[in-house]
Amino acid sequence: MHLHKYEKIWLTFGIGSLILFLTVIGIGAFYKGSQPPSHLATIDPQNVEAHEAFREENLGLRKVGDNEYIVSVVASAFNYDLGKDEEGNAIREIRIPVGSTVLFQVTTKDVIHGFEIAGTNVNMMVEPGYINSLETVMDKPGTYTLICNEYCGSGHHFMATKVEVFEP
Amino acid sequence: MIKNSVALNKLDSKLVMAHMYVAFISLFIGGLMGLLQTLVRSGTLVLPFGISYYQLLTVHGVILALVLTTFFIIGFQFALMSKTVGMSDKQRDSAWFGFWIMLFGTVTTAITILLGKANVLYTFYAPLKAYPTFYIGLALVVVGSWIGCFTNFRQLYVWKKKHPGEKSPLLAFMVVINMLLWFIATLGVAATVIIQLIPWSLGMVDTVNVLVSRTLFWYFGHPLVYFWLLPAYMAWYAIIPKIIGGKIFSDSLARLAFVLFLMFSIPVGFHHQLTEPGIDPVWKFIQVVLTFMVIIPSLLTAFSMFATFEVTGRSKGYTGLFGWLKGLPWKDVRFFAPMVGMITFIPAGTGGIINASNQMNQVVHNTIWVTGHFHLTVGTTVILTFFGISYWLIPSLTGRKLTKKINTLGMIQTIVWAFGMSIMSGSMHIAGLLGAPRRSSYSTYGGSEQATEWIGYQIAQAIGGSILFIGIILMVYIFFYMVFAAPKGQEEFPIAEVSEDAEPTPKFLENWKLWIGITVALILFAYTIPFLDIIHHSPPGSPGFDKIIR
Structure with a gap:
C-alpha cells in the first residue's frame, strides 16, 4: 500500500x-x-475478621519498624473501619509522622469501594474477595482526606476519613 | 406545493427517523439530568420528593451513553447502508424487529430506574444489586442491536453477491467493521448480564463472582467508546470531504484505520482496571501496550483529515503555509460542528493517553478528571459530529431543507456547546487533579479543607452545565424544526468520492476472515491467561446488596 x-x-x-x-x-x-496496585491475595468477603490483618485489634495504624507503619482498613458502606481506641470508641482519623513508609492494606465486607487519599498517589480499588495494598512514603505534612471514589450506595459521598501527616 | 423529496426511499427514511426520535428525546432527558446533577454538586440544589442524586446519575449515564448513542448510531448506519448497498424488504423488517426489541428493553430498564429500584449507575458493578428488570431490559437492548448487526452484515453480503469482484462501498465497509466490533464486544457484557447478573438478581443463585463480572464488563466497556467514535470517523472520512468540496484523500488508508480500530479496541479492557486487586500487573501492562496501538489509526486519521482539508483549500486557490484554511466552509454548520469536534479530539485524546498510562492512572483514577475526559471525547467530539450529521441527514430524510436560519442557529449551538464544555470539562479536569472524586453527590467531607477547594470547581461545572443545557434545548429545537417545520425541498445526502490521485485499494483490505481472525487471536492472547487466573484464584462469591442503594 x-x-x-x-x-x-x-x-x-x-x-x-x-x-x-x-x-x-x-x-x-x-x-x-x-x-499499579495489583495485590493478588483473596479473602472471604463475608468473614474478613478471620484474616489476621483485619482482626479488630489489628485495624488502623500499627507501627512495625523505625518509620514504618501498616494501616489496615475494612471498608463497608459507608465507613472505613480503623479499629477502636482504648476507650472503645471508633477511631476516626489516621495520624502518621511525616517521612514514614506506610503500607495500606484494605478489604471490603460488602460492595466495591475506592480508597483514595486526595492529593497523593494513594488510590486503589477495594473489591469484595480481595485484599488490595499499596506502599508509599508520606513525605509532605498536611491534612488529607481519605475518600471513597467508587460509588457504593446512597451514602457514598459521606464515606471519608481524615489523614494527618504531622511533623513529630 | 413543493413535493417532498427524500434521499432514501420512504420506508427506509421512516426506519432511520424512528431511531432518531429516540435519540433526540434521550438527549433532552439525559441532558436535563446532567444539568440537575451539576446543580446538586454545586450545593445550590436539593432534590425534591426524595429523588436520589444517584438515580439521576443512573438515568444520565444509561440514557446518554447507552440509549442515545446506540439508537443514533444504528439509525445513521442504516441510512448509510441503505444509500450505498440498498435494503430489501426482508432486511427492513428485521431492522424494525431489532428496533422494537431495543426500544422495549430501553423502556423496561427506564421504568425500573424511575421506580428507584436500580440506582446502580450505568456500569452496574456487582455486588450492588438492581431489580431484575434493569438487567433484562439492558440485555434486550443488546440483543436488539445484534439484530441490527446481522441485518447490516446481510446487506453487504447480498450486495457483494450481486457485484462480484468489486470492492465494497467505503461507508458500507466502515459500518460492517463497526458492527463487527460491537458484536464481538457486547458478547462480554451479554455474558455477565445473562449468565451472572440476571440469575443472581432473580435469586436463582446466591452469590456472584465480582472480578469476573467486572472483567467481562470492561472487555465491552472500552470497545464501546470506539463504537461511538467510529461513526464520527465515517463522517470525517467519507462525508466531510464532500461537504467542503473535496475528495477522500485515500480509500485504502481509511479502510486500514478502521481495520486497526477493530483489532486494537477490544483486547485492552484492563486499562480500566489498573488499580484493581486480583489481576497480575504484567497482564495489565500488556493490555496497556495494546491500548496504545490505537494511537496509530488515530494518527492516520488526523493526517488524512488535514491532508483533505489542505488539498481542498489549495484547489480553491488559497496558498501559503496556513492560507488554505481560508478555503474551508467555516460558515457551513455541516462542516463547522464536526470540525470543532475534531479539534476537541486533540486534548481529549491526550487525556486518554494519560488515563491509560499504567501507573500514572493512579493520579486520576475515579476522580472527576475522568468525567471531564469523556465529556470531551463522547460529549464533544462524537456528539458534535453527530449533530453535524443531523443537519443534513434529518432534512434529507424528511424531504425538507436546511435553511439559512437553522444553519446560523446550528453555528450558535456549536459555539455554545464548545464554550459550556470548556468550562465544565476544564473545571472537572482541574478538580480531578486535586483529587475530587467522580460519581459523588455534594459533600463537604466533614468540613475537609480539600473538599472546600473542590466546591469552587463544582460551581464552575454547574455554570458550564447550564450553558450546555441551553445547547441541548437549541439542538432539540433544531431537530424538531427540521422534522416538522423546515420548508420542503431536497437536501443533499453527501457522500464523497475518492481522489483521482489516490492509489487503488489493495484486495487484502477486504479479507474479512483475516481481520476477524487477527482480532480474535489478539483477544485470546490478551485475555485467556489472566481470565483463567481470575477464575482459578476466585475468592468466595459475593451476595447482593440492594438496600444500600435506596
Whole structure:
C-alpha cells in the first residue's frame, strides 16, 4: 500500500514517540518497581475478621519498624473501619509522622469501594474477595482526606476519613 | 406545493427517523439530568420528593451513553447502508424487529430506574444489586442491536453477491467493521448480564463472582467508546470531504484505520482496571501496550483529515503555509460542528493517553478528571459530529431543507456547546487533579479543607452545565424544526468520492476472515491467561446488596 512521503514522516515520528513512551512506562513498572496496585491475595468477603490483618485489634495504624507503619482498613458502606481506641470508641482519623513508609492494606465486607487519599498517589480499588495494598512514603505534612471514589450506595459521598501527616 | 423529496426511499427514511426520535428525546432527558446533577454538586440544589442524586446519575449515564448513542448510531448506519448497498424488504423488517426489541428493553430498564429500584449507575458493578428488570431490559437492548448487526452484515453480503469482484462501498465497509466490533464486544457484557447478573438478581443463585463480572464488563466497556467514535470517523472520512468540496484523500488508508480500530479496541479492557486487586500487573501492562496501538489509526486519521482539508483549500486557490484554511466552509454548520469536534479530539485524546498510562492512572483514577475526559471525547467530539450529521441527514430524510436560519442557529449551538464544555470539562479536569472524586453527590467531607477547594470547581461545572443545557434545548429545537417545520425541498445526502490521485485499494483490505481472525487471536492472547487466573484464584462469591442503594 502506498503512503505519502509526509505521511511516512508523520507516522515514523508518531510511532517512534509511542515506543519511547511505552519504554519509559515499562522501565518504571518493571525496573523501578512502580506497578499499579495489583495485590493478588483473596479473602472471604463475608468473614474478613478471620484474616489476621483485619482482626479488630489489628485495624488502623500499627507501627512495625523505625518509620514504618501498616494501616489496615475494612471498608463497608459507608465507613472505613480503623479499629477502636482504648476507650472503645471508633477511631476516626489516621495520624502518621511525616517521612514514614506506610503500607495500606484494605478489604471490603460488602460492595466495591475506592480508597483514595486526595492529593497523593494513594488510590486503589477495594473489591469484595480481595485484599488490595499499596506502599508509599508520606513525605509532605498536611491534612488529607481519605475518600471513597467508587460509588457504593446512597451514602457514598459521606464515606471519608481524615489523614494527618504531622511533623513529630 | 413543493413535493417532498427524500434521499432514501420512504420506508427506509421512516426506519432511520424512528431511531432518531429516540435519540433526540434521550438527549433532552439525559441532558436535563446532567444539568440537575451539576446543580446538586454545586450545593445550590436539593432534590425534591426524595429523588436520589444517584438515580439521576443512573438515568444520565444509561440514557446518554447507552440509549442515545446506540439508537443514533444504528439509525445513521442504516441510512448509510441503505444509500450505498440498498435494503430489501426482508432486511427492513428485521431492522424494525431489532428496533422494537431495543426500544422495549430501553423502556423496561427506564421504568425500573424511575421506580428507584436500580440506582446502580450505568456500569452496574456487582455486588450492588438492581431489580431484575434493569438487567433484562439492558440485555434486550443488546440483543436488539445484534439484530441490527446481522441485518447490516446481510446487506453487504447480498450486495457483494450481486457485484462480484468489486470492492465494497467505503461507508458500507466502515459500518460492517463497526458492527463487527460491537458484536464481538457486547458478547462480554451479554455474558455477565445473562449468565451472572440476571440469575443472581432473580435469586436463582446466591452469590456472584465480582472480578469476573467486572472483567467481562470492561472487555465491552472500552470497545464501546470506539463504537461511538467510529461513526464520527465515517463522517470525517467519507462525508466531510464532500461537504467542503473535496475528495477522500485515500480509500485504502481509511479502510486500514478502521481495520486497526477493530483489532486494537477490544483486547485492552484492563486499562480500566489498573488499580484493581486480583489481576497480575504484567497482564495489565500488556493490555496497556495494546491500548496504545490505537494511537496509530488515530494518527492516520488526523493526517488524512488535514491532508483533505489542505488539498481542498489549495484547489480553491488559497496558498501559503496556513492560507488554505481560508478555503474551508467555516460558515457551513455541516462542516463547522464536526470540525470543532475534531479539534476537541486533540486534548481529549491526550487525556486518554494519560488515563491509560499504567501507573500514572493512579493520579486520576475515579476522580472527576475522568468525567471531564469523556465529556470531551463522547460529549464533544462524537456528539458534535453527530449533530453535524443531523443537519443534513434529518432534512434529507424528511424531504425538507436546511435553511439559512437553522444553519446560523446550528453555528450558535456549536459555539455554545464548545464554550459550556470548556468550562465544565476544564473545571472537572482541574478538580480531578486535586483529587475530587467522580460519581459523588455534594459533600463537604466533614468540613475537609480539600473538599472546600473542590466546591469552587463544582460551581464552575454547574455554570458550564447550564450553558450546555441551553445547547441541548437549541439542538432539540433544531431537530424538531427540521422534522416538522423546515420548508420542503431536497437536501443533499453527501457522500464523497475518492481522489483521482489516490492509489487503488489493495484486495487484502477486504479479507474479512483475516481481520476477524487477527482480532480474535489478539483477544485470546490478551485475555485467556489472566481470565483463567481470575477464575482459578476466585475468592468466595459475593451476595447482593440492594438496600444500600435506596
